[in-house]
Amino acid sequence: MIIGIHVLRNFPASNLNSDGFGLVKTVPFGGVTRARISSQSIKRSIRQSAIFTDAVGVSNLGIRTRHLPQLIHNELQQLTGDEAAINAITQRVTAFGTGSKTDKKEGDAPTKVTGEIGTTAQILFVDKQEVKDLAEQLLELYQEKGAEGWESAKIREIQRRMDVTPKAVDIAMFGRITTSTSFEKVEAAIQVAHAFSVSAHNTQVDFFAGVDDLDDAAAAMLGNRDFSSSLYYMYANIDVNQLHLNLNNRELEQAVITSFIKALTLTVPTGKRNSFAHFTPADFLMVECRDKHIPINYANAFLSPVEHNVPNILDAAIKRFLEHVKSISTMYTLKDERAILSYKEIDDNAYQVVESVDAINGWIVERLPQ
Numbered sequence: 001m002i003i004g005i006h007v008l009r010n011f012p013a014s015n016l017n018s019d020g021f022g023l024v025k026t027v028p029f030g031g032v033t034r035a036r037i038s039s040q041s042i043k044r045s046i047r048q049s050a051i052f053t054d055a056v057g058v059s060n061l062g063i064r065t066r067h068l069p070q071l072i073h074n075e076l077q078q079l080t081g082d083e084a085a086i087n088a089i090t091q092r093v094t095a096f097g098t099g100s101k102t103d104k105k106e107g108d109a110p111t112k113v114t115g116e117i118g119t120t121a122q123i124l125f126v127d128k129q130e131v132k133d134l135a136e137q138l139l140e141l142y143q144e145k146g147a148e149g150w151e152s153a154k155i156r157e158i159q160r161r162m163d164v165t166p167k168a169v170d171i172a173m174f175g176r177i178t179t180s181t182s183f184e185k186v187e188a189a190i191q192v193a194h195a196f197s198v199s200a201h202n203t204q205v206d207f208f209a210g211v212d213d214l215d216d217a218a219a220a221m222l223g224n225r226d227f228s229s230s231l232y233y234m235y236a237n238i239d240v241n242q243l244h245l246n247l248n249n250r251e252l253e254q255a256v257i258t259s260f261i262k263a264l265t266l267t268v269p270t271g272k273r274n275s276f277a278h279f280t281p282a283d284f285l286m287v288e289c290r291d292k293h294i295p296i297n298y299a300n301a302f303l304s305p306v307e308h309n310v311p312n313i314l315d316a317a318i319k320r321f322l323e324h325v326k327s328i329s330t331m332y333t334l335k336d337e338r339a340i341l342s343y344k345e346i347d348d349n350a351y352q353v354v355e356s357v358d359a360i361n362g363w364i365v366e367r368l369p370q
Contacts (some may be wrong), residue, residue: 002295003364004229004288004336005261007234008317014278015227016269017041023226026201027194030303035197042234043192046260047170049267050253055259056252062127062168066119069093071126074137079214081325088150089359094118095155096182117177125176126183127168134182150302156181163273172246178187184186189243190236190260191295197230198302198317204228227276232311233302233321236264237295240368254368258361261287264355284318284353285341286325287360289367290334319346326350339363 017037019025027036046052053061053331065071074092080086097120111252142150150228162182166172175188203226210221238260265282273279290296301324302317329336339352341360346353354360 001237001294001367001369002290002293003238003240003257004286004296005234005236005238006265006284006286006288006298006315006321007264008284008321009234009265009280009282010231010314011278011280012276013204014222015225015272015277016278017271018226022264024201024203026229028069029196029299029306032305033201034199034305035201035228035232036238037195037232037234037269039192039194041101041255041271042195042264043174046263047265049263051263051266052200052259055255057167060167060169060252060262062166062171063123063131064123064125066121066123067125068096068124068131069081069117072118072235073130073132075149076139078134079139080353081189084147085139085142088144088147089135090117092153092155092158093138093151094120096120097122097124109195110122124183125171127164127171130164130166130168130183134162137164138285138362169247170253171252172243173256175259182188187242189239189246191239193299194296195232195234196299197228198233199231199305199308199313201230202308203228209367214265215290222236225258225272225275227272231306231317233268233299234264234318235297235299239295241293245370250368250370254365257364257368261285262357262362283343284321285357285360286321286338287362287364288336288338289338294334296328296334298328300324315344318346320345322348324346 002137008260015024017025022249022324025036025038028034033237033302047061063071069090073086076086083367141158143353164182165184166176166186173190176186178181178185205224205225207224209219212218212220238257241254243249247253247256265285268278298321301321306313306316306320328334337352339354339360341354341357342344354362354363
């Protein structure tokens, strides 16, 4: 089963997700520049939201970090008092991760032990239990080889001897590429698209001054920041079968699905939130359940931008979106079940209209495999 999630969400003045120059991210679509929010930014805001973490439990979450050596060091201190072993093992962990200079240049040679806790060349997405298991296996291997054998061991050999399996919820959701032979690849069960504005992007620049409290005539600093206000189309899909393969826990899978949907409608990227307080919830949400593994993004409903001069851009966007969904459904004979939550009354028998996000989640739970 595929669950498609479609959101229309209007933000007031904001810079939700800026580029390397501090400008609002954009994308050309339909020959017109649109404001954009990256999928990575959306996923991170969900992963770190209280809505999501309260539902699945902080202990079930993974860690994205380059500080794996420090994590291993901490675990080793709980396992042994042999400081020489701890330092030797920790140093070799800095070579974990595809693309590291040590992995490429010294993959078949020993790593120089310096005694300092370094970082990996790449950011790694790891499970907390994986870290514990890895520390135990590394210590066991060190004790097997002895100090001299460990120092001369090839890093690839060390990594191949490791056997750990991820159980973290967010790794199961968003997947993990193979960053090291020690960490297996995980196929993502949830895909999130870059959100984009349904109308043309119109950038504004906020000029500001930092006034000196003890000298009203002087500005301690001057600056400017880019911002805009846009109605975004957001899309994600959940492969229920893949999520089950990754987690194998129906109760936890249900919590993941329902909290993800709720968080998508309420959480916001943290960019410039203290300056703009852009905490507006979603205005429209449609979910659809499809038995066939055919995810569909309805972005082309807004291939032609919605004009700013309409009486209500949100009403116009909802109307156009629903018309597009009907057209695609007819073209491809899609027999999907759909439910809608909207600030605007929807009078259409083709959809199950509900009054709350909890009700829409209840509707989904009734359709999940038991």
